[in-house]
Amino acid sequence: MTEVIRSAASLREKVSAWKRSGMLVGVVPTMGALHDGHLSLARAARAQSDRVIVTIFVNPMQFNNPEDLKKYPRDEAHDLALLEAEGVDVLFAPGPEEVYPEGFATKVSVAGVSGPMEGAFRPGHFDGVATVVTKLFGMTQAGRAFFGEKDWQQVQVVERLVRDLNIPIRIIPCPTIREADGLAMSSRNVRLTAEERALAPALHGAMQGAAAAIRGGAPVEAALGEARAAVLAAGFSGVEYLDLRDAETLEVATALDRPARLLAAAVLGEVRLIDNIAV
Numbered sequence: 284m285t286e287v288i289r290s291a292a293s294l295r296e297k298v299s300a301w302k303r304s305g306m307l308v309g310v311v312p313t314m315g316a317l318h319d320g321h322l323s324l325a326r327a328a329r330a331q332s333d334r335v336i337v338t339i340f341v342n343p344m345q346f347n348n349p350e351d352l353k354k355y356p357r358d359e360a361h362d363l364a365l366l367e368a369e370g371v372d373v374l375f376a377p378g379p380e381e382v383y384p385e386g387f388a389t390k391v392s393v394a395g396v397s398g399p400m401e402g403a404f405r406p407g408h409f410d411g412v413a414t415v416v417t418k419l420f421g422m423t424q425a426g427r428a429f430f431g432e433k434d435w436q437q438v439q440v441v442e443r444l445v446r447d448l449n450i451p452i453r454i455i456p457c458p459t460i461r462e463a464d465g466l467a468m469s470s471r472n473v474r475l476t477a478e479e480r481a482l483a484p485a486l487h488g489a490m491q492g493a494a495a496a497i498r499g500g501a502p503v504e505a506a507l508g509e510a511r512a513a514v515l516a517a518g519f520s521g522v523e524y525l526d527l528r529d530a531e532t533l534e535v536a537t538a539l540d541r542p543a544r545l546l547a548a549a550v551l552g553e554v555r556l557i558d559n560i561a562v
């Protein structure tokens with residue numbers, strides 16, 4: 284039975300009791316609209332912790348576009364049923380006034396890794412993520428937190444934040460879960476029309492093509508240019524970025540002399556899709 288908790292004080296009581304009996308607590312922070320990607324995080328948390336908390340909070344502070352916030356899919360009853368089936372102990376689903384009570388005045392900002400790509404196209408997004416994640420770590424007092432590599436840049440931001448602020452939690456990145464045709468699972472995918480859904484895997488396909496070309500020795504810029512053109516030719520209306528970056532610092536990479544990642548964001552209809560793969 285998954286217990287639903289909405290107040291930080293009740294959660295603290297519960298977690299303190301767990302920790303007094305020596306239990307390791309794992310947390311999976313989410314914004315709900317759960318899919319198999321989230322459930323794989325819950326399973327990893329279940330396997331690597333004694334007690335598992337999944338948080339659901341659609342964080343207004345990380346949405347730079349009010350329309351996107353309004354349209355963000357929400358179905359707590361369905362999410363709860365999925366979490367029950369995974370044996371999650373607690374669903375922590377605070378309201379906005381619990382997370383940002385009147386007078387709230389703090390912002391956590393991670394320089395460097397927050398800057399490019401998502402940071403450039405969604406100004407303020409990572410300040411919102413860093414602030415809420417810091418709060419969720421404080422509220423849950425978890426010892427491990429599980430994040431999907433689908434949001435690779437977010438993982439780098441959270442790792443930096445935890446190191447910089449000495450937050451006693453271990454970040455466990457977990458592999459991206461994909462549909463059979465390669466599309467990375469995302470809560471936003473439900474907003475694709477049937478026709479767009481059929482086109483969507485072209486993003487991952489083009490990225491795989493570029494990664495193979497770069498590994499095979501093709502000049503990086505040429506391979507990236509071809510991939511951007513392929514995404515547009517497939518029917519996407521725009522490619523915000525499709526870059527090769529240092530996997531950890533996220534600085535632009537021009538050669539494969541250190542671990543590199545291909546990261547992309549592209550717009551299909553009204554939906555913005557992101558993806559990333561190792562090169």
Ligand code: PAF
Nearest residue numbers: 312313314342412415434
């Ligand atoms: O990845 C997400 O769903 C969100 O950015 C997170 C980490 C739950 C913070 O709101």
